[in-house]
Amino acid sequence: MTPGPASTAEEIIEHLRALGSDENIAGMARFGIATETALGLSNVQLRRVARMVKTDHARALDLWTSGIREARLLAAFTADPKALTLAEARQWANACNSWEVVDTVADLFVAARLEQVLIPEFAADEREFVRRLAFAMIATAAVHLKKEPDSTLLAWLPLIETHAADERNFVKKSVNWALRQIGKRSPACHGPALALAQKLAASTDRTARWTGKDALRELTNGKVRERLGLPA
Structure with missing residues (x-):
C-alpha cells in the first residue's frame, strides 16, 4: 500500500512498519536517538512519506x-501550524523523550507562532527535553522568522544567560545553539550575542564557560563575519 492524502493514521503506520530497518535502529542509537519505539526509518524516508x-x-x-518515533516525526511534518493549539503543543512537549523529536516539533511550534508563550514557559520547566525545546525554538526562530525584528530575538539573550549553567547535555547544547543562531542572524544581533558569549566564556561555571567559548569560536569566524558584512 502506498499512502496518500486520504490515508488514515493506521494505514500510514502500517506502511512505516513495512519500511522499517533494524540496522537503521542500531545506527540511530549511536547518535543518542531514543529507539525504544523506533521502526528504523530515516528522516529522508519520512519526508518522502510526508510529501505523499x-x-x-x-x-x-x-x-x-x-x-512511535517515526509516526511522531511524521505528525510534526504534516500537522497544520495554523490549526495547532497551545494545549496540543503542551501535550506534545510533555511527551518528548528525544532530542530529535524536540528539534523537529520546535520547527512546528515556531511555524505556529506559539514561541512567545511557550519559550519562557518551557525554559522554566525543569525537565531536560522540555527545557531543550525552549532553546531549540529560539534557534529555529532566529533562522526562520526572517521578517521578525531583530529586537525580538535579542530579547531572548537574558534567558540564554540564565540557563547557560544547566549542565545537562541536551540543554547545554541547545542553549549554545540558540546563542550562535542569534549571533549569526544579522549584524545587529551579532554584537550583543558576541558580548554574551564573551561574558559566558569568562564565567567561573564550567558549563557556562563551555557555552561561551564554543559560541565565540563560531561568532568570530572569518566566514561568519564576512557573511554578515562585518570587518575581519
Missing part, C-alpha cells in the same frame, strides 16, 4: 498519539 500524505492536522494528532 500531505498536511492533515487531525490525522497528525492521531499519529502522535501512537507513540
Whole structure:
C-alpha cells in the first residue's frame, strides 16, 4: 500500500512498519536517538512519506498519539501550524523523550507562532527535553522568522544567560545553539550575542564557560563575519 492524502493514521503506520530497518535502529542509537519505539526509518524516508500524505492536522494528532518515533516525526511534518493549539503543543512537549523529536516539533511550534508563550514557559520547566525545546525554538526562530525584528530575538539573550549553567547535555547544547543562531542572524544581533558569549566564556561555571567559548569560536569566524558584512 502506498499512502496518500486520504490515508488514515493506521494505514500510514502500517506502511512505516513495512519500511522499517533494524540496522537503521542500531545506527540511530549511536547518535543518542531514543529507539525504544523506533521502526528504523530515516528522516529522508519520512519526508518522502510526508510529501505523499500531505498536511492533515487531525490525522497528525492521531499519529502522535501512537507513540512511535517515526509516526511522531511524521505528525510534526504534516500537522497544520495554523490549526495547532497551545494545549496540543503542551501535550506534545510533555511527551518528548528525544532530542530529535524536540528539534523537529520546535520547527512546528515556531511555524505556529506559539514561541512567545511557550519559550519562557518551557525554559522554566525543569525537565531536560522540555527545557531543550525552549532553546531549540529560539534557534529555529532566529533562522526562520526572517521578517521578525531583530529586537525580538535579542530579547531572548537574558534567558540564554540564565540557563547557560544547566549542565545537562541536551540543554547545554541547545542553549549554545540558540546563542550562535542569534549571533549569526544579522549584524545587529551579532554584537550583543558576541558580548554574551564573551561574558559566558569568562564565567567561573564550567558549563557556562563551555557555552561561551564554543559560541565565540563560531561568532568570530572569518566566514561568519564576512557573511554578515562585518570587518575581519
